[in-house]
Structure formats: C-alpha cells, structure tokens
Amino acid sequence: MNTHAFSERNGQCVEQKRMRQPRPSLWLTSEQSRAKMDGRDASLEAWLLSNAEYRLSPFAYHLGKVEWGVFGTVTFGSGWLTGQSSWAKAEREQLFTDLLQETCKRCGSRYRNLAVYRKTEYGGAMQAHHVFLIAAKGLYPASPQLFAETSQAIWKEGQVFEESGKGLWQAVIEPFDKARHWNAVTYQAKMERDASGKWIELEEYCSGKLKRLFHEANARDSSESDFAC
Numbered sequence: 001m002n003t004h005a006f007s008e009r010n011g012q013c014v015e016q017k018r019m020r021q022p023r024p025s026l027w028l029t030s031e032q033s034r035a036k037m038d039g040r041d042a043s044l045e046a047w048l049l050s051n052a053e054y055r056l057s058p059f060a061y062h063l064g065k066v067e068w069g070v071f072g073t074v075t076f077g078s079g080w081l082t083g084q085s086s087w088a089k090a091e092r093e094q095l096f097t098d099l100l101q102e103t104c105k106r107c108g109s110r111y112r113n114l115a116v117y118r119k120t121e122y123g124g125a126m127q128a129h130h131v132f133l134i135a136a137k138g139l140y141p142a143s144p145q146l147f148a149e150t151s152q153a154i155w156k157e158g159q160v161f162e163e164s165g166k167g168l169w170q171a172v173i174e175p176f177d178k179a180r181h182w183n184a185v186t187y188q189a190k191m192e193r194d195a196s197g198k199w200i201e202l203e204e205y206c207s208g209k210l211k212r213l214f215h216e217a218n219a220r221d222s223s224e225s226d227f228a229c
Helices: 030-037 044-051 086-107 142-155 178-189 209-227
Strands: 001-010 013-021 068-075 116-121 129-137 171-175 204-206
Touching: 068 142, 068 178, 086 116, 086 129, 086 142, 116 178, 116 209, 129 178, 129 209, 142 171, 204 209
Parallel strands: none
Antiparallel strands: 001 013, 068 129, 068 171, 116 129, 116 204
C-alpha cells in the first residue's frame, strides 16, 4: 500500500510516492531514549544533566508521549515477596493485577482498557517494590483522583492479600502531575545499580493498551514528518 510524502525540489514541494514502512520497534536503547528526549522539555534537559549517572528504560521515550492519569508506588510487607526469585516476581505481578482489577470493580473502569506501565525497583536495601504509571485514557468513567484514592486505600487496607502486618504494605498513588511530566516519567523509567555497581536487569511491563498508545504516537509523528516541507 502506497502512502504520500513530500520533498522540496527547486524551491517547490513535490509529491513523492513510497512504500509504507514496517512498524518500527518500540525497543530503544537507553542512549537512543536520551537522544530523542533531550531538548524536548526544559525540565527533562535539567534532569538529564543532573542525573548523568542514570540509565533509562528503553521505553522511556515512548512513555514521554503518553498522557498519564495516575502515578504510583506500592511496597510489599512480606520479606519473601521482595526477593528476586521467579516465584516472588510472579506473586508480585499477581498482587498488582489483583489491585488494579479490584480498583476497576469499585470505580466502574474496565481493567482491559487500562494502559499500564509497571517497573520493579529494589532500592539500596534490595527489597522489591513496584512503581507504575496508568494512562488517563482508559480510566473512564473514573477520574484520576478517584482511581488513585481507591487503589491506595485498597492496598493499604490489605484487601488484595491475606497477610499479617498489613501496615507494612505501603502505597503512594496520586493523580499524575502534568506540570512535572518529564520529571515523573524519567523517575519511573530510571534503571538501578546493585551493591557492586552493576546495572540491575529491568523488570518492566507494558500492557497491550499501552503499546497501542505507543504505536499511535509513532504513527502521528511519522505522518507529521511525511508532510513537512
């Protein structure tokens, strides 16, 4: 299938036909993400300059193109859930899924419509916790405020797990601050080092709906560049 592009020839815009290019991969290296984002936003540029020791998720550039609704962090109160075993990882993922499903049930949102980015961080104590972003698109009919407040209450009250010491299961879930867009995105997308200084392998998840938003943003960018003279 042909699409149209335009180029400048002898001072005029000339229509050219070219074959549609295959859908680009969403996976970018950390350096590519930095290069694409650098200079787009003053706060982002400042963050990159002051945090040169950090690496970013390969998805960071794409995350920056999404209109986010919710920003959050949840911790796990049981020590056996904070490790790096495949069993612990699977249990954490299931608990997080349970949280979102229960929140949707109470708020009237549809779980399948959520565009979610989730990443595991370990911190200095090497205890796993989840940081995440949820796009505004897909929360309907819930507002970001309602969704955030409901999910935080569910997690802190221990309603998705059966464990003692519920006070150790902490959550900070808030409506996304659009004024700090790039700072929030890069904060959630940063990579970590272990005690020896080695980069920790990323444990991140992008829902199918989120990947669709990535592709839609890429298509808009491609369309705009095709018709630029």
